[in-house]
Amino acid sequence: MNKEAKIYVAGHRGMVGSAMMRRLQQAGYHNLITRTSQELDLRNQAAVADFFAEEKPEYVVLAAAKVGGIVANNVYRADFLYENLMIEANVIHQSYLQGVQKLLFLGSSCIYPKMAPQPLQENALLTGPLEETNEPYAVAKIAGIKLCDAYRAQYGCNFISAMPTNLYGPHDNYDLKNSHVLPALIRKFHEAKASGAPEVEVWGSGTPRREFLHADDLADACLWLLENYNEQGLVNIGTGEDLSIRELAELVSRTVGYEGQIRFNTDYPDGTPRKLMDVSKLAGHGWKASIGLEEGIAAVYAAFQQGDAKNSALATA
Ligand SMILES: NC(=O)C1=CN([C@@H]2O[C@H](COP(=O)(O)OP(=O)(O)OC[C@H]3O[C@@H](n4cnc5c(N)ncnc54)[C@H](OP(=O)(O)O)[C@@H]3O)[C@@H](O)[C@H]2O)C=CC1
Ligand SMILES: C[C@H]1O[C@H](OP(=O)(O)OP(=O)(O)OC[C@H]2O[C@@H](n3cnc4c(=O)[nH]c(N)nc43)[C@H](O)[C@@H]2O)[C@@H](O)[C@@H](O)C1=O
Numbered sequence: 001m002n003k004e005a006k007i008y009v010a011g012h013r014g015m016v017g018s019a020m021m022r023r024l025q026q027a028g029y030h031n032l033i034t035r036t037s038q039e040l041d042l043r044n045q046a047a048v049a050d051f052f053a054e055e056k057p058e059y060v061v062l063a064a065a066k067v068g069g070i071v072a073n074n075v076y077r078a079d080f081l082y083e084n085l086m087i088e089a090n091v092i093h094q095s096y097l098q099g100v101q102k103l104l105f106l107g108s109s110c111i112y113p114k115m116a117p118q119p120l121q122e123n124a125l126l127t128g129p130l131e132e133t134n135e136p137y138a139v140a141k142i143a144g145i146k147l148c149d150a151y152r153a154q155y156g157c158n159f160i161s162a163m164p165t166n167l168y169g170p171h172d173n174y175d176l177k178n179s180h181v182l183p184a185l186i187r188k189f190h191e192a193k194a195s196g197a198p199e200v201e202v203w204g205s206g207t208p209r210r211e212f213l214h215a216d217d218l219a220d221a222c223l224w225l226l227e228n229y230n231e232q233g234l235v236n237i238g239t240g241e242d243l244s245i246r247e248l249a250e251l252v253s254r255t256v257g258y259e260g261q262i263r264f265n266t267d268y269p270d271g272t273p274r275k276l277m278d279v280s281k282l283a284g285h286g287w288k289a290s291i292g293l294e295e296g297i298a299a300v301y302a303a304f305q306q307g308d309a310k311n312s313a314l315a316t317a
Contacts, residue, residue, distance in 0.1 A: 006031045010062050010087075011062075013036060015173070019218060021034075027223060037064070043086040048090040049094055049097075059103070066137075070271045080137040088144040103148070105147075108163060111142050114130060114272050118274050126142070160225060162225055165238035165275065168213075169214050169296075170215065190305075192260060193257060197260060198261060200253070200258065200260065206249065208272065208274065209273070209275070213239055236279055236281060236282065240278075242276040249262050255294070
């Protein structure tokens, strides 16, 4: 990829988009195009068509999406399905019409069946029922993968799909209701320590297992894919290691220096029992994650204390 290449990073203010901006700039790419959702609503077909016709980007990183944790996915089911379908369809179709050289679509590990064999291999896609709480989001993400594959098959477009595991990093969403587990736990333990609360509520049973990848590692893998990978189908991105939510809560509690109790509230859903990525495809090309979980959590907690907290707009959407 030419360092002068004109690259549109959709969702550049988000956790993943901002990590992509940092990584691309670090690698010497400087012709980066961005629009906030206020400037360009990617659900709007006509606006997206005008933008692509005017800017004619050569590369597209599609990191704009309606994103949230287990409760947000379950509550805003229509929004997660509709908005993600519209964003993907508009961006992918206009990328085809305007001759984009390469597009990277970001999916998620929740596209795999709830009870798929672990670790999750790319070929587990569409082999069984999805997990109920995030089925609408997963269906939209599967449509995105299939759009990339279909435009490649019918029109020869070089559109690729990456499936990240659960992510964390700078500019995460720390909203207590709508966020993912890691930022939620950081905020809960931090606030409990500050107020002297005797216990912290953790949702579910604590037994589900999750894998966590730092957004900077994800961006590094995505840059590698943009520069080197041109094949049909999806590519998992993760660390290849997981832990239980109980272990995660204990780790966050230690990091924050909280000395009270942890209470599990099983009125909240557990979601998928386990989501561990098989990362052998990317490992076979020599890529692996470099930021350890303890180190990564310590870094985001330090940033959180400096004010790196963004609340979700989902509740008012
Ligand atoms: N976070 C995670 O754990 C995981 C995320 N992913 C995927 O990574 C990608 C990025 O996620 P993440 O960075 O966490 O999400 P964020 O919520 O941090 O960022 C999403 C970005 O999308 C933009 N956006 C949302 N709706 C629109 C719209 N209608 N028009 C234009 N822009 C819009 C927002 O732009 P603005 O700020 O301008 O409003 C926002 O910056 C998504 O595809 C997600 O599915 C995959 C696996 C795990
Ligand atoms: C990335 C992925 O994210 C979503 O799936 P998820 O992995 O289930 O997401 P989560 O991070 O919200 O929860 C992980 C686990 O943690 C438990 N948990 C405990 N305490 C809190 C808590 O305080 N907040 C949250 N959110 N979860 C908690 C929670 O009950 C669950 O067992 C998808 O909808 C989909 O969007 C997707 O692709």
